[in-house]
Amino acid sequence: MSATTQMGAAVDISRLSKIYKTREDDDVLALDKIDLKIEPGSFVAVVGPSGCGKSTLLSLLAGLTPASTGSIAIDGDGVSKPHPKTGVVFQSDLLLYWRSVLDNILLPIEIKRLDVAKYRPRAEELLAQVGLEGFGNKFPSELSGGMRQRVAICRALIQEPGLLLMDEPFGALDALTREQMIMDLQSMWLRLRNTVLFITHGIDEAVFLADRVLVMSPRPGRVDLDLKIDLPRPRQWSKTHEDKDYHGYVRQIRAIFEAKGILVAH
Amino acid sequence: MASTDVIGAAQAQKKQGKGMSSKKKSRGPWLERYSALILAVVLLGAWQVLVPWSGLSEFVLPTPLAIAKRIVNELPLLASHAYVTLFEVVAGFAMGVLVGIPLALAIFYSRAFERAIYPILVALQTVPKVALAPLLVLYLGYGWAPKITLAFLISFFPIVISTVVGLQSLDKNLVNLVRSMGASEWQTFFKVRLPAALPNIFGGFKVAVSLAVIGAVIGEYVAAERGLGYLQLQANSLFDTTLNFATVVTISGLGVMLYFIIDTIEARVTYKRDAAK
Numbered sequence: 001m002s003a004t005t006q007m008g009a010a011v012d013i014s015r016l017s018k019i020y021k022t023r024e025d026d027d028v029l030a031l032d033k034i035d036l037k038i039e040p041g042s043f044v045a046v047v048g049p050s051g052c053g054k055s056t057l058l059s060l061l062a063g064l065t066p067a068s069t070g071s072i073a074i075d076g077d078g079v080s081k082p083h084p085k086t087g088v089v090f091q092s093d094l095l096l097y098w099r100s101v102l103d104n105i106l107l108p109i110e111i112k113r114l115d116v117a118k119y120r121p122r123a124e125e126l127l128a129q130v131g132l133e134g135f136g137n138k139f140p141s142e143l144s145g146g147m148r149q150r151v152a153i154c155r156a157l158i159q160e161p162g163l164l165l166m167d168e169p170f171g172a173l174d175a176l177t178r179e180q181m182i183m184d185l186q187s188m189w190l191r192l193r194n195t196v197l198f199i200t201h202g203i204d205e206a207v208f209l210a211d212r213v214l215v216m217s218p219r220p221g222r223v224d225l226d227l228k229i230d231l232p233r234p235r236q237w238s239k240t241h242e243d244k245d246y247h248g249y250v251r252q253i254r255a256i257f258e259a260k261g262i263l264v265a266h
Numbered sequence: 267m268a269s270t271d272v273i274g275a276a277q278a279q280k281k282q283g284k285g286m287s288s289k290k291k292s293r294g295p296w297l298e299r300y301s302a303l304i305l306a307v308v309l310l311g312a313w314q315v316l317v318p319w320s321g322l323s324e325f326v327l328p329t330p331l332a333i334a335k336r337i338v339n340e341l342p343l344l345a346s347h348a349y350v351t352l353f354e355v356v357a358g359f360a361m362g363v364l365v366g367i368p369l370a371l372a373i374f375y376s377r378a379f380e381r382a383i384y385p386i387l388v389a390l391q392t393v394p395k396v397a398l399a400p401l402l403v404l405y406l407g408y409g410w411a412p413k414i415t416l417a418f419l420i421s422f423f424p425i426v427i428s429t430v431v432g433l434q435s436l437d438k439n440l441v442n443l444v445r446s447m448g449a450s451e452w453q454t455f456f457k458v459r460l461p462a463a464l465p466n467i468f469g470g471f472k473v474a475v476s477l478a479v480i481g482a483v484i485g486e487y488v489a490a491e492r493g494l495g496y497l498q499l500q501a502n503s504l505f506d507t508t509l510n511f512a513t514v515v516t517i518s519g520l521g522v523m524l525y526f527i528i529d530t531i532e533a534r535v536t537y538k539r540d541a542a543k
Contacts, residue, residue, distance in 0.1 A: 084448060
C-alpha cells in the first residue's frame with residue numbers, strides 16, 4: 001500500500017458502537033450503531049454538543065480507541081490501530097516545545113522511520129503554503145496560537161494523508177484567527193482534495209466549510225441529521241455568510257438542537 | 267496563548283509568564299543585574315570590618331580575608347581531601363541515578379509495582395539518613411563504602427520522585443498524537459515521554475547532588491581518615507577555626523561546582539520552553 005495518495009480515502013463505518021465502562025456499572029453508550037459512508041475527497045463536518053460522541057467517533061477513526069461493536073474501514077482496510085493514511089489535528093496544537101517548527105512537522109516521518117531529509121523540502125513547502133515561510137527554525141514558544149495550529153496542520157499533512165481528522169481544531173483560537181484559519185483550511189483542502197472529517201461545536205463553521213454536515217446528539221450518540229451543503233466554492237467569508245441557503249442550513253441544524261433541548265429557542 | 271482546557275497548556279502559560287519576567291530582569295538596569303554580587307560584597311565587607319572592631323579573637327571568628335588567604339595557602343591540602351569527598355559524592359550520586367531512574371520507570375509503567383513500592387519508599391524517606399551513618403560505618407567499615415552508601419541513600423529519593431512526577435505529568439493528548447502517527451511505546455518514550463520529563467529529572471538531579479555532598483561529609487564526620495569532613499574535624503580539635511572555615515568554603519564550592527555541571531548538561535540536552543531566542 002503506498003503511503004502517499006493523491007486522492008482522498010473512502011471511509012465506511014457500519015453498525016459502530018462504543019460503550020465506556022464506568023466503575024458503577026452504569027455503562028455509557030457513547031456511540032450507538034452508527035452507519036456512515038464518506039465519499040473520497042469530501043469534506044464532512046460533525047457538529048454536536050459536548051458529550052454527543054463526536055470526539056469518540058474521531059478517536060475510533062484515528063485507531064486510538066477500540067470499537068465495542070461494528071467496524072470501520074478506510075479504503076477497504078479495517079481499522080483497529082492507527083491507519084497510515086490518516087493524519088490527526090487535535091484541539092490544542094500539541095507541538096513539542098523542545099523541537100523546532102520543522103522538526104515538529106517531520107515528527108510523523110521520524111516515527112514511521114522514513115527518510116527525514118527527503119521530506120524536508122515538502123515540510124518547508126507546507127509551511128510556505130500556510131504563510132509561515134522561514135519559520136522552520138523557530139520554536140513553538142516563539143509563535144502565536146494561530147501560527148502553532150497552522151504548524152500542527154502542516155504536521156498532519158506532511159504524509160499527504162488520504163483522511164484528515166480534525167478534532168475541534170479552531171476551538172481554542174480567538175475569533176479573528178479562527179476566521180482566517182477557516183478560510184485557509186478551505187483553500188488548502190481545495191488544493192489537496194483529501195477526505196476531511198471535521199469535528200466542531202460551531203454550527204457556522206461546519207456549514208461554511210463542509211460538503212456534508214452530520215448533526216449528532218448525546219445519550220446515546222447518534223446522527224440525527226445528515227445534511228448535504230450545496231453552496232458554491234470557493235466560499236467567501238462575507239458572501240457565503242449572507243447567502244440565503246447558508247442561513248437555511250444553519251436554521252435546520254439549530255432546529256434539531258432546539259427540538260432536543262440542547263438549545264432553547266429564543 | 268489560546269489553549270483552554272489542558273493542564274499542560276496552563277502550565278505552559280505559567281512557565282511562559284515566568285520566562286518573560288526573568289527575561290525582563292536580565293535586561294534590567296545595571297544595579298538590578300549585579301544586585302546579588304553587590305549585596306555579597308557589602309556583607310563580606312561588613313564582616314571584615316566588624317570582627318576586629320568588636321575585638322573577637324581569630325579563634326572565634328576569622329575575617330573573610332584571613333579565610334581566603336588560608337584557602338590559597340592550603341590549596342594542596344584542601345585539594346587532596348576535596349578529591350576524596352568529590353569521589354564519594356559522584357559515586358553516591360551516580361548510584362542514585364543508576365538505581366533511581368530504573369525504579370522510577372518501573373513505578374511509572376506498573377501500577378502494581380507503584381502500589382507495592384510507594385509506601386515503602388515514603389516510609390524509608392521518613393528515616394533521617396544521617397541517623398544511619400553510625401550503622402553504615404559499623405557494617406561497611408572506615409573506607410569509602412559507608413560514605414558512598416550514605417550519599418546514595420540521601421540522593422536517590424529526589425531522583426525517583428522527580429522522574430516519576432515528570433513522566434506522569436505528561437499531557438495525555440501528546441501520547442495520543444504520537445500513537446496516531448503509529449508510534450510504538452518505545453518511540454513514544456524516547457520522542458515524547460523522556461524529553462518532556464527531562465526538566466523534572468534534572469531538577470531532581472540538582473537537589474540530589476547537593477544532598478549527596480551532605481551525605482558524604484556526614485559520613486566522614488562519623489569515621490574517616492580522609493576527606494573534607496575529616497579535615498574539618500581535625501581543624502576543630504586543633505582550634506584552627508580559620509582552616510575550619512576554609513574547609514566549609516571548599517565543601518560549598520564542591521556543591522556549587524557539581525550543581526553547575528548538571529545545569530550545563532541540562533542546558534545542552536534540553537530546550538527550555540521559555541528560552542525564546
